[in-house]
Amino acid sequence: MSSSFQAPKGVSEYVPPRADLFYAIREAFAEQARLAGYGYLELAVFEDTNLFKRGVGESTDVVSKEMYTFEDRGGRSLTLRPEFTATVLRSVLENNLHKEGALPVKVWTTGPAFRAERPQKGRYRQFYQLDLEAIGSEDPQVDAETIAIASNWYRSLGLTGVRLLLNSLGCKECRPAYRALLQEFLRGLDLDEATRERIEINPLRVLDDKRPQVRERLAGAPLMADHLCAACKAHHDRVRELLGDLGIGWEDTPTLVRGLDYYTRTTYEFDHPLLGAQSGIGGGGRYDGLSEDIGGPALPGIGFGLGLDRTILALEAESGTPQGAAFAVKPRCQVFGVALGQDAERRLFGLVAELRGAGVAADMAYGGKKLKGAMKDADRSGAAYAVILGERDIAAGTAQVKDLAGGDQAAVPLTELTSTLTERLSR
């Protein structure tokens, strides 16, 4: 019997065992970020609505029709974050991190973001991202470094099907001219009303329309790659060179466009072919003008958002393929205790605490269960060993340690129980 309530529409919730995977892959990312010198940030989940309007851009769909915006009791307009970059940059500037040490400021964060979209596979109204940003450097090495971090993370999870799609969107020197050129081309096409409007507001987005009838008309459209200024071209070539040095493969995708206005130069997306319509599992790029857009100093930046929900879907999709998903979650229980009688139960309770103190994941049967039921619990717990303790054993000063996979069982002196199990589990 469930309650009268259910989670709001489109909210992705995680419960065991999926939630264990969710947590573990997030920890795996923390390790990658740490190795590359990125510091952790814990940030506001809602912001002044204008931060997103000015940062993400009012012409974007995200801002114009997908934000959860509300008024607080003081009449302020607040918005649940639809993405992370604007919040990260706002916090970095507010806390003067860009003045405290060497640039770039290297930070990462994680948590939920919110968009009021119609839910479907891989698209939720409350969804989870890992976000990493390097703020204050134009060096293409930083571009390559951030891409490498994401790429290493996917690899550490055992994902093999991730593709990197790469493009450059130019800068404020070369993009306006290209944009005008593209608009001119697009206006000559026979397109539907909504698309014609988009040509005037955000023409680059028309390029990655998925509809076949639109795609065929787009053949021959001018591409940013052919209109980059010398500085942008040099930057883009250098990034690709560095990715090559790192052994990271990519596909040049001249039609790749991001939906947020702030992106400049390096722009990329991680894509997984097994996922269906929402195949972009992560994306990022440069945003050299964003700081000024939100009233800050001129500070270039680059970063990415990786979708945790979609990464889990990718992991699950791959585990159905021959190569399989290699990522293993730490077991929730390594040793499971089974007691016979009240005295033994009390003694075992202490032993379980001792095992936990020694770093062994331990659990036991509660509620005075009979041996058979308790052994069944031991089996279900996934533990490698069961520790069985009865009056006989206590009298002998030992416990029975059973290897649940093999079935072997032997008496181990109580004083050596923790060290014996620690040793056996470590090999």
Add this chain to the structure above:
RNA sequence: GUGGGUGUAGCUCAGCCGGUAGAGCACUUGGUUGUGGUCCAAGAUGUCGCGGGUUCAAGUCCCGUCACUCACCCCA
């Protein structure tokens, strides 16, 4: 916002031309006095999403509604 599909046991689903509810898995108990995972036996479990209509009779047909889901759009 637009279109399609689906709502039956904890899970995955079957249920014909309308005749009063089924399977597999999971669960409980027993076979086993101090031993799980295998095997055998027995058992418990449902507002058939909700509301209305047609009918002697509705899980089944009709209308409405809600939820879920996939796709468009959008993006992580």
